[in-house]
Amino acid sequence: MRNSRSNSRGPKKTESRNRFSDGPRSPRFSDSDRSKNEGKKDFKRGPGNFKRVKRKSAEELAGSNDEIRLNRFLSTAGICNRREADDLIEAGLVEINGKVVTTMGYKVKPTDTVKFNGSLIKSEKKKYLLLNKPKGFITTVNDNRVKKSVDELIGNATRERLYPVGTMDRSMTGVLLFTNDADTAKKLTHPSRGAVQILSVVLDKALAKKDLLAIQKGVELEDGKAFIEEIRYANEANKREIGIRVNSGKNRLVHRVFDSLGYTIEKLDRMSFAGLTKKNLSRGEYRLLDTKEIDFLKTR
Numbered sequence: 001m002r003n004s005r006s007n008s009r010g011p012k013k014t015e016s017r018n019r020f021s022d023g024p025r026s027p028r029f030s031d032s033d034r035s036k037n038e039g040k041k042d043f044k045r046g047p048g049n050f051k052r053v054k055r056k057s058a059e060e061l062a063g064s065n066d067e068i069r070l071n072r073f074l075s076t077a078g079i080c081n082r083r084e085a086d087d088l089i090e091a092g093l094v095e096i097n098g099k100v101v102t103t104m105g106y107k108v109k110p111t112d113t114v115k116f117n118g119s120l121i122k123s124e125k126k127k128y129l130l131l132n133k134p135k136g137f138i139t140t141v142n143d144n145r146v147k148k149s150v151d152e153l154i155g156n157a158t159r160e161r162l163y164p165v166g167t168m169d170r171s172m173t174g175v176l177l178f179t180n181d182a183d184t185a186k187k188l189t190h191p192s193r194g195a196v197q198i199l200s201v202v203l204d205k206a207l208a209k210k211d212l213l214a215i216q217k218g219v220e221l222e223d224g225k226a227f228i229e230e231i232r233y234a235n236e237a238n239k240r241e242i243g244i245r246v247n248s249g250k251n252r253l254v255h256r257v258f259d260s261l262g263y264t265i266e267k268l269d270r271m272s273f274a275g276l277t278k279k280n281l282s283r284g285e286y287r288l289l290d291t292k293e294i295d296f297l298k299t300r
Contacts, residue, residue, distance in 0.1 A: 067107035070094065073114060077121045078160070081182040093117050127158045128289040128297065129178040132281035133270075135171055139164040154178060154286055165189060165273075167251060174200075174270030175278050178286075184298060188274055194249035195274035196229075202267035203258065206239035211261050219257050226250070226257050240266075 068076075071085035080088060092100045095115040096108065108114060114121045131153060141151045141163060150164055162178040165185045179185055188195040212233070218225045230245035244254060258265055271277060274297055281287065289297065 067109055070096075070101065070106045070108055070114075071104075073108045074116065074121070075183055078126070078180040078182065079116055079121065081186045083186075084182070088116070125160065126181045126294075127160050127162060127179065128181070128294055129154060129157055129162055129286055130276055130278075130281070130289060131176045131178065131286040132278040132283055133168060133173055133176040134283040135173050138170050139167045139176070150176065150178075153284055157286060157288070166194075166249060168270070169252070172268045172270065173283070175273040175276055176270070177273055177276065188297075189249035191249050194247050196245060196247045196272070197270055198272035199244040199246065199254060200234065200267075200269040200271055201242040201244055201254065201258075201265055203240045203242065204264040204266055207233070207242055207263065211263075212242075214261065215257060219260055221256055221260060223250075226253055228254075228257065 070089060071082045074080060074085040074088065074094070075082045079085065086104060088094060089104065089106070090102055092102055093116060094101055095118075096106070096112050098113075131150065133150060133153070137148050137150045137153060138146060139150050140146045141149055148170075150168075151162075154162065160180050162180055163185070165177040165179060166189045168174075168176055177188070212231060215228050215231050218227045220226075227248070228244055228246050230243075232243050233239050234241040234243040246253065254268065255265055276289070276293065276297070
């Protein structure tokens, strides 16, 4: 299999570059009321206006100011995000110098030995990888029963263990972000305030104008009203092709919206996620984000 773990060289990398110099791209909608450059407005300033932030490891943070809150130490080490860290601490899964610590707000000293679930914590450098996911792979990882998981595509791209941000089913293609930064991943996949996604959809039949307007106003689903920030015909000559902008991290939201109106999605391609696109990446290829992209990603 191409790009599998059996290939010791790993899948093909492409040259890392700063895509944001060209600005993010969005689907080519054809509505006459949309200006030619509207899709670039939100990103006009680009990442260059944000200050670069020096990222430190858990050990560096612990040594820099003598003490660091335990939940931040766990988050920086890549164990979980800060809120989840509080739950792990309360559950008695964290030991410091051989003793279980359940005190919220406990501060770790540079000389402390910290263990999680019996294992010594060794902090990892935060890494961010972008994959152009091909069809047929699923985002489930750490399950030996799953065939063709996305972690097979990135192989041993980094020494750190990376996890996909959000979910994509086997049939979905396009931009997929991987990271070991739990805080950033949780922020980007928030159910109502997640990262902006630009999606290209192909339906089994033409989308009626009344249904397009209904989606713009919001569609009632079993878990509440679903809102799509923007939906347009991508091709006036073929109204099966739809462009969508959404910032919800709810599972299979787009599928459920169209299912509720009697449509089936034949193709779903993620063109952009949090301003990151698949430019210069063929299907199955990946690259690491550069410093400017990482800093820009953290401002989303």
